[in-house]
Amino acid sequence: MVSFIAGLLDATVQAATVLLLAGMGELISERAGVLNLGVEGMMLVGALGGFITTVLTGSHWLGFGVGILLGMVLALVHAFLCITLKSNQVISGVMLTLLGTGLTTFFGSGWVEESIDGFPQMTLPLVGQYLVDIPVIGEAFFRSTATDYLALGLLLVVWYFLHHSNLGLEMIAVGEDPEMADTMGVSVFRLRYLAVLIGGGFAGAAGAHLSLAFSQLWVPGMTAGRGWIAVALVIFAQWRPRRMLIGAYLFGLLDALRIRSQSISLTLGPDAPLAGVVNPVVEFLMTPQIMGTYPYLATILVLAYAVIRTKSDQLAVPSALLQSYSRETD
Amino acid sequence: MSEHTTLRMEGILKEFPGVVANDHVDLSVERGEIHGLLGENGAGKSTLMKILYGLYSQDAGDIYLDGERLDLESPQDAIAAGIGMVHQHFMLIPRLTVAENVVLGEREPATVFRRDAEDSWLPAAVRNNSLVQSLAGQFSLGLDVPEQRIQDLADEYGFDIDVSAKVWELDVGQQQRVEILKALYRDVDLLILDEPTAVLTPTEAERLFDSLERLTDEGLSIIFITHKLTEVDAIVDRVTVLREGQNVGTAEVSSVSRADLAEMMVGREVLFEIDREAVDLGDPVLRAREIRASDNRDIEALSGIDLTVRQGEIVGIAGVSGNGQKELAEVMAGIRDVTGGKLEVNGADITGAKPKTFVENGVSFVPEDRLQYGCAEDLSVMHNATMKDFRNGRFGDRPFLDYGELRDYAETLVEEFDVRGVSDVTETKAGDLSGGNLQKLILAREIYRDPELLIANQPTRGVDVGAIEFIRETLLEQRKAGTGIILISEDLDEIFDLSDRILVVYEGEFVYETTPAEADRERIGLEMTGGGGDDGGETVASPPQSGITQGSES
Numbered sequence: 001m002v003s004f005i006a007g008l009l010d011a012t013v014q015a016a017t018v019l020l021l022a023g024m025g026e027l028i029s030e031r032a033g034v035l036n037l038g039v040e041g042m043m044l045v046g047a048l049g050g051f052i053t054t055v056l057t058g059s060h061w062l063g064f065g066v067g068i069l070l071g072m073v074l075a076l077v078h079a080f081l082c083i084t085l086k087s088n089q090v091i092s093g094v095m096l097t098l099l100g101t102g103l104t105t106f107f108g109s110g111w112v113e114e115s116i117d118g119f120p121q122m123t124l125p126l127v128g129q130y131l132v133d134i135p136v137i138g139e140a141f142f143r144s145t146a147t148d149y150l151a152l153g154l155l156l157v158v159w160y161f162l163h164h165s166n167l168g169l170e171m172i173a174v175g176e177d178p179e180m181a182d183t184m185g186v187s188v189f190r191l192r193y194l195a196v197l198i199g200g201g202f203a204g205a206a207g208a209h210l211s212l213a214f215s216q217l218w219v220p221g222m223t224a225g226r227g228w229i230a231v232a233l234v235i236f237a238q239w240r241p242r243r244m245l246i247g248a249y250l251f252g253l254l255d256a257l258r259i260r261s262q263s264i265s266l267t268l269g270p271d272a273p274l275a276g277v278v279n280p281v282v283e284f285l286m287t288p289q290i291m292g293t294y295p296y297l298a299t300i301l302v303l304a305y306a307v308i309r310t311k312s313d314q315l316a317v318p319s320a321l322l323q324s325y326s327r328e329t330d
Numbered sequence: 331m332s333e334h335t336t337l338r339m340e341g342i343l344k345e346f347p348g349v350v351a352n353d354h355v356d357l358s359v360e361r362g363e364i365h366g367l368l369g370e371n372g373a374g375k376s377t378l379m380k381i382l383y384g385l386y387s388q389d390a391g392d393i394y395l396d397g398e399r400l401d402l403e404s405p406q407d408a409i410a411a412g413i414g415m416v417h418q419h420f421m422l423i424p425r426l427t428v429a430e431n432v433v434l435g436e437r438e439p440a441t442v443f444r445r446d447a448e449d450s451w452l453p454a455a456v457r458n459n460s461l462v463q464s465l466a467g468q469f470s471l472g473l474d475v476p477e478q479r480i481q482d483l484a485d486e487y488g489f490d491i492d493v494s495a496k497v498w499e500l501d502v503g504q505q506q507r508v509e510i511l512k513a514l515y516r517d518v519d520l521l522i523l524d525e526p527t528a529v530l531t532p533t534e535a536e537r538l539f540d541s542l543e544r545l546t547d548e549g550l551s552i553i554f555i556t557h558k559l560t561e562v563d564a565i566v567d568r569v570t571v572l573r574e575g576q577n578v579g580t581a582e583v584s585s586v587s588r589a590d591l592a593e594m595m596v597g598r599e600v601l602f603e604i605d606r607e608a609v610d611l612g613d614p615v616l617r618a619r620e621i622r623a624s625d626n627r628d629i630e631a632l633s634g635i636d637l638t639v640r641q642g643e644i645v646g647i648a649g650v651s652g653n654g655q656k657e658l659a660e661v662m663a664g665i666r667d668v669t670g671g672k673l674e675v676n677g678a679d680i681t682g683a684k685p686k687t688f689v690e691n692g693v694s695f696v697p698e699d700r701l702q703y704g705c706a707e708d709l710s711v712m713h714n715a716t717m718k719d720f721r722n723g724r725f726g727d728r729p730f731l732d733y734g735e736l737r738d739y740a741e742t743l744v745e746e747f748d749v750r751g752v753s754d755v756t757e758t759k760a761g762d763l764s765g766g767n768l769q770k771l772i773l774a775r776e777i778y779r780d781p782e783l784l785i786a787n788q789p790t791r792g793v794d795v796g797a798i799e800f801i802r803e804t805l806l807e808q809r810k811a812g813t814g815i816i817l818i819s820e821d822l823d824e825i826f827d828l829s830d831r832i833l834v835v836y837e838g839e840f841v842y843e844t845t846p847a848e849a850d851r852e853r854i855g856l857e858m859t860g861g862g863g864d865d866g867g868e869t870v871a872s873p874p875q876s877g878i879t880q881g882s883e884s
Binding site for chain 2: 168181182
């Protein structure tokens with residue numbers, strides 16, 4: 001049982017990192033008022049680009065960097081379409097996901113057989129060797145890849161950046177009311193580009209982490225909807241970095257459970273009362289496909305709760321999300 | 331031109347597709363004065379000021395500030411030149427604090443990085459390094475020092491503002507003071523105020539005027555955009571009048587009469603008095619009994635209201651805003667649920683029916699908030715004009731719509747109600763119309779369908795003199811045509827000029843009833859503020875045909 005929980009936690013941490021990285025990028029982009037539904041595509045591009053680079057150079061850090069860069073390239077397209085050309089953010093985002101999926105399936109077909117030396121599991125310097133010995137959670141949390149630690153560190157950076165820096169304040173302002181920001185001398189255009197590019201970089205990093213640290217191989221479509229879960233995660237977190245940490249681990253846990261659902265038996269014994277009713281229901285709820293919907297269901301619940309609890313004007317969704325801005329057309 | 335001139339705008343030309351918003355406008359403002367910019371809605375006042383603030387760029391013309399030619403590419407340039415603007419719609423982010431709103435864009439670094447920090451552990455040489463300054467300005471944020479400065483400014487000018495409060499917690503008057511603080515924080519010499527009193531109560535407006543006078547005492551120059559003549563009298567030193575994008579003159583306020591200004595503004599003589607013919611009252615079109623309803627926060631806003639309106643009667647409802655007028659209007663229009671009571675229109679009991687049923691029973695409604703409830707901003711004038719009638723089969727065979735007929739209908743409305751600024755009824759969006767013209771469009775839609783009952787909530791608020799005149803005349807015409815009208819207004823003059831019967835609402839109840847002929851203004855004022863209710867059961871007078879009945883059943 002202990003080993004099962006330890007394994008589950010280990011898988012949770014690994015799954016959470018992907019969501020955390022992609023989610024942080026989405027969070028920054030949305031706080032500046034630009035919805036990025038291209039995360040899934042950007043992750044795939046980052047995953048394949050990072051993988052190929054690592055195969056060719058042997059350096060997983062170089063691969064990670066290339067992954068980030070490719071995510072940003074795709075994000076640049078999104079930024080150009082949505083900010084400069086003021087086209088519809090939803091359409092552009094979905095189009096980029098389709099594009100990313102298509103491109104990586106085509107160009108990645110030859111790399112499926114390859115194997116790499118990805119990010120090794122490591123312990124933190126100095127205190128790491130002791131932390132690992134903590135029962136149950138030690139191995140899961142303190143023997144991880146460098147990118148797992150990096151993601152947690154970046155969360156702190158993102159939180160600080162958004163809430164304790166001028167650029168962050170300006171970014172939030174641009175996402176709340178671009179016209180207001182403009183009248184205060186803040187460049188809406190530049191800040192939105194910056195936010196979308198950072199968002200793409202994070203998505204690329206999430207993809208690279210997936211292929212270089214998580215699975216250490218390349219499979220077409222390997223993101224398997226995690227980009228969409230990242231979008232849901234931002235809503236779940238109500239656009240706040242701190243809640244994103246909780247959400248990422250919760251969703252990560254659900255993901256880890258889903259993968260292991262076959263080996264979990266929660267059914268009642270045949271003699272237990274109501275076994276005939278309960279068991280089929282439990283079995284249904286534990287089907288991997290049904291479990292895959294849990295993150296979305298959780299998001300819906302959180303959203304409903306937030307709407308019921310607070311008046312809509314206090315809801316954390318950036319007021320100018322999806323709105324393009326130009327000066328002389330009001 | 332004198333040595334005191336601080337701002338000169340010369341030959342400003344600004345064209346939008348199909349419209350010349352500013353047609354070679356000149357404007358000069360002297361140091362330390364409050365300069366009024368007067369004009370009807372759509373006269374080009376806001377456009378001119380947006381050019382001055384760098385939001386729009388002019389097609390021709392020059393701007394000089396203290397003799398120097400300004401080239402304003404963006405608001406940043408205007409701010410740098412010492413120009414501040416308080417916009418008509420507040421430019422504040424409700425979710426952020428006062429201080430965050432004020433310092434936005436100023437790049438205030440964390441306190442340790444401030445050049446003027448006294449007890450910073452960082453050596454001055456490092457703090458003064460321009461790279462350090464730039465990085466600290468981007469990647470850190472210190473609100474302590476700015477908050478102190480904002481608080482000092484607020485205290486200096488007598489603003490009661492908590493700088494660490496979130497903006498959504500403030501009332502409208504306070505929000506406006508935050509807007510002014512935004513400009514003061516940037517050390518502006520010239521402050522533009524775009525219709526600052528539009529959102530304020532009379533008391534708040536008085537406070538604003540006091541503040542503005544203190545600002546000019548400090549040497550600030552103020553441009554005050556308005557279309558209210560009373561405000562020009564109250565506060566402005568010199569006034570420039572714009573009409574249809576052109577400057578029609580600048581004058582010392584002390585040397586011109588209100589009537590002259592009105593004529594300059596509208597281009598013809600304006601009648602301040604209205605002729606109200608006698609009309610015979612017909613059958614009751616509305617019978618409301620013991621109506622109760624709650625406001626948006628679920629607090630009871632109407633506590634048992636009885637109201638009867640007859641054909642050809644205008645019932646004026648006076649009261650200080652927030653005493654249930656909004657809820658009353660919404661209940662009568664069918665868009666707010668009643669929690670008790672009975673509502674009959676033309677004898678049909680439609681209590682609790684859908685808004686659509688109200689519409690079908692001949693109820694028309696001019697809401698207080700034109701943009702939010704009166705129209706669909708992003709839809710065309712045509713869609714808005716036909717919004718209430720497209721279902722009734724007059725525009726082609728259902729379920730199909732004949733767009734040609736819709737268009738003709740909309741064009742008729744636009745023409746008959748003199749709605750200006752419509753280049754094409756199918757292209758022009760309702761939200762692009764100026765306040766007065768949008769109001770005329772809404773009124774046209776509501777009246778052209780020959781309603782039995784018309785509820786007009788603040789129909790002339792925030793619209794210009796010409797449109798006010800038009801709207802009032804239209805209401806009187808409609809009264810003559812036999813419509814029963816409920817007129818809710820905070821403008822007592824309007825109530826007196828138009829109503830057959832006046833009801834005063836206070837805390838969700840009618841506390842006083844009278845007619846314009848026998849009304850005593852002081853008494854009404856007292857009743858509006860709840861000061862007249864202490865003489866027992868006498869508060870409700872009962873003239874003939876009174877809609878008010880005390881007691882359980884009439």
